[in-house]
Amino acid sequence: NAGVTQTPKFQVLKTGQSMTLQCAQDMNHEYMSWYRQDPGMGLRLIHYSVGAGITDQGEVPNGYNVSRSTTEDFPLRLLSAAPSQTSVYFCASSRIRKANEKLFFGSGTQLSVL
Amino acid sequence: EDKVVQSPLSLVVHEGDTVTLNCSYEVTNFRSLLWYKQEKKAPTFLFMLTSSGIEKKSGRLSSILDKKELFSILNITATQTGDSAVYLCAVEAREYGNKLVFGAGTILRVKS
Numbered sequence: 001n002a003g004v005t006q007t008p009k010f011q012v013l014k015t016g017q018s019m020t021l022q023c024a025q026d027m028n029h030e031y032m033s034w035y036r037q038d039p040g041m042g043l044r045l046i047h048y049s050v051g052a053g054i055t056d057q058g059e060v061p062n063g064y065n066v067s068r069s070t071t072e073d074f075p076l077r078l079l080s081a082a083p084s085q086t087s088v089y090f091c092a093s094s095r096i097r098k099a100n101e102k103l104f105f106g107s108g109t110q111l112s113v114l
Numbered sequence: 115e116d117k118v119v120q121s122p123l124s125l126v127v128h129e130g131d132t133v134t135l136n137c138s139y140e141v142t143n144f145r146s147l148l149w150y151k152q153e154k155k156a157p158t159f160l161f162m163l164t165s166s167g168i169e170k171k172s173g174r175l176s177s178i179l180d181k182k183e184l185f186s187i188l189n190i191t192a193t194q195t196g197d198s199a200v201y202l203c204a205v206e207a208r209e210y211g212n213k214l215v216f217g218a219g220t221i222l223r224v225k226s
Contacts, residue, residue: 004156033213042118042202042216043157058213090156102148103214105156 002026006091006106013081013113019084021076021109029104031097032074033058034066043090046069049074050097081113096103116141116207120217128225130194135220137203138185145206147179147186148214152200160188160201194226 007022025032033048045058049068064087065077072095078085091106117140127133128217139147146164150157161170163179163186174193179186189198200221204214 035216040218042218043204043214044216045213046226048213102159102162105158107155 004091004093004104004106006089006109008109010110011068011077011112013078013111015081015083015113017081019078019081019088021075021078021091021111023076023106024072025074025093025104026072026073027093027095027104029093029095030071031095031101032068032091032093032102034064034074035090035092036060036075036085037090038087042077046076046089078111081114084112085111087111116157116205116215118204118205118215118217120201120203120220122220123218124221124223126223126225127193129194131156131224132189132191133193133222135188135201135203135222136185136188137187137217139203139205139215139217140184140206140214141205143208143212144181145208148204148206149177150204152202152219153198158201180212193222195224195226198222198224 004025009041030051034046035043037043044060047066055066089109092103094101094103119138121136132156148162161177166181174191177188200219202219203217
């Protein structure tokens with residue numbers, strides 16, 4: 001049982017480059033989300049999706065796009081990378097998004113933007 | 115603004131010690147509080163607390179929630195080096211599709 005799979009694990013970009021972080025889950029979860037983790041700030045929600053075809057912004061969405069064409073996949077796109085986007089990115093999913101449903105996390109992508 | 119504050123920020127103890135990690139929160143429309151353990155990779159789920167005063171226990175770890183005073187504690191007894199990790203507290207809030215608001219974490223290092 002793979003759970004939540006993120007790729008790549010590490011990435012270095014130059015300012016202005018674009019890239020896509022991949023996230024896939026095999027648990028048939030409706031809810032998927034992207035968080036970024038920065039030192040001293042905890043994890044912050046970037047975007048989330050409550051089902052295929054439905055996405056919405058979290059608290060720090062600027063500079064990122066998402067799409068949810070299938071239940072399994074929820075890619076995060078950086079349109080024009082900036083040094084401020086250097087962070088560790090986590091994808092997380094849950095069966096649905098309501099009280100008492102715990103989140104399952106992927107293993108993270110460490111991104112450096114030079 | 116929703117806020118979760120964890121203390122201490124970091125802690126160094128010796129094997130066998132007991133530690134208490136704190137989490138206080140200010141969240142509108144509180145639903146639940148969760149504790150996660152993070153060891154270099156993905157946070158792994160420890161506990162979910164929804165009711166005050168009911169202790170959740172798993173081996174040497176236990177946690178309790180006080181919804182009146184808006185805090186939770188995570189206790190680890192007889193610590194082992196394998197307990198070294200970042201412990202994250204998160205509170206479920208109603209906005210952003212019931213998002214989790216995370217604290218910055220407590221870094222625990224257990225020395226042998």
